[in-house]
Amino acid sequence: MSWFKRIESGLKRSIKREMPDGLWRKCDGCGEIVYERVIQRNYWTCIKCGHHFMISGRDYINMLVDDGTFEEMDACLASGDPLSFKDSKRYTDRLKIAIKKTGLTEAIVTGKGQIGGHPSVVGALDFKFLGGSMASVVGEKVARATRKALDEKCFLVLVSSSGGARMQEGILSLMQMAKTSAWLARFAESGGLYVSILTHPTTGGVTASFAMLGDIIIGEPGALIGFAGPRVIEQTINQELPPGFQRSEFLLDHGMLDMVVPRPEIKKTLVEIFDFFSEEKRQVQEVRKPAVLKTPPSIEVRANRHPGEDKQLPTK
Numbered sequence: 245m246s247w248f249k250r251i252e253s254g255l256k257r258s259i260k261r262e263m264p265d266g267l268w269r270k271c272d273g274c275g276e277i278v279y280e281r282v283i284q285r286n287y288w289t290c291i292k293c294g295h296h297f298m299i300s301g302r303d304y305i306n307m308l309v310d311d312g313t314f315e316e317m318d319a320c321l322a323s324g325d326p327l328s329f330k331d332s333k334r335y336t337d338r339l340k341i342a343i344k345k346t347g348l349t350e351a352i353v354t355g356k357g358q359i360g361g362h363p364s365v366v367g368a369l370d371f372k373f374l375g376g377s378m379a380s381v382v383g384e385k386v387a388r389a390t391r392k393a394l395d396e397k398c399f400l401v402l403v404s405s406s407g408g409a410r411m412q413e414g415i416l417s418l419m420q421m422a423k424t425s426a427w428l429a430r431f432a433e434s435g436g437l438y439v440s441i442l443t444h445p446t447t448g449g450v451t452a453s454f455a456m457l458g459d460i461i462i463g464e465p466g467a468l469i470g471f472a473g474p475r476v477i478e479q480t481i482n483q484e485l486p487p488g489f490q491r492s493e494f495l496l497d498h499g500m501l502d503m504v505v506p507r508p509e510i511k512k513t514l515v516e517i518f519d520f521f522s523e524e525k526r527q528v529q530e531v532r533k534p535a536v537l538k539t540p541p542s543i544e545v546r547a548n549r550h551p552g553e554d555k556q557l558p559t560k
């Protein structure tokens with residue numbers, strides 16, 4: 245605009261420039277504005293305070309698997325509306341919005357790939373798809389992923405980020421807890437190794453089923469992990485909860501997690517775990533001995549006792 249025109253129309257307020265979407269992000273941990281690409285390069289964590297940003301299931305899988313090895317499974321499975329559910333919106337409409345927003349057909353991405361050269365089946369929930377909630381299709385995809393790992397004798401990794409079971413499918417969502425647990429039990433019986441990675445937040449029916457059934461459970465730093473939320477618990481027991489309650493570090497201290505690993509180191513940790521167990525498997529095959537599961541001494545003692553012996557009081 246020329247000077248003369250500006251005089252004619254009077255002084256104008258400077259126009260507020262909008263920041264282009266997706267270039268910068270405000271960190272929820274330290275409040276700093278951080279360059280998006282820097283965050284991505286640092287595995288979606290803040291370089292200043294280490295805050296872990298929520299990422300999509302697909303991004304998580306890409307971070308874990310070796311380049312170009314991932315083959316998605318059951319990508320065409322999509323939810324129906326078995327209960328014709330409607331609250332403030334129809335369930336079908338909620339699904340359409342979620343599909344458009346995320347480009348996914350359901351709240352989980354599953355597939356086969358290699359992690360540090362180890363064939364693995366990987367699945368990751370996506371919180372942006374209806375809060376990463378578990379309904380019929382999520383349960384079915386977890387079950388199929390487990391079956392695949394079982395059939396092909398490879399490692400299983402599931403990454404959770406979920407608000408729990410999806411209420412719009414009612415009891416059908418709750419049934420998935422039993423279904424996924426049953427498949428994981430079968431996988432465990434076959435000697436398979438399942439690593440569960442818990443990201444912020446992992447709650448409800450997902451925590452109460454496959455997320456907590458890992459042979460090794462890894463939590464991301466600061467992740468909220470629990471069944472009911474802290475506010476509900478506080479109101480129910482009418483007591484103030486201890487600081488850091490339901491966060492990864494708290495759960496690690498109380499024996500609910502095996503380790504807390506920052507996201508940039510998760511792949512390295514997975515590879516170390518898989519290397520260790522592959523080596524152990526190889527050694528077992530070499531000596532041609534079946535792997536013997538050692539039971540803790542306390543359990544052995546109990547098992548050797550005669551029925552009813554526990555009830556006897558010691559005599560002096």
Ligand SMILES: [Zn+2]
Nearest residue numbers: 271274290293
């Ligand atoms: Zn930060």
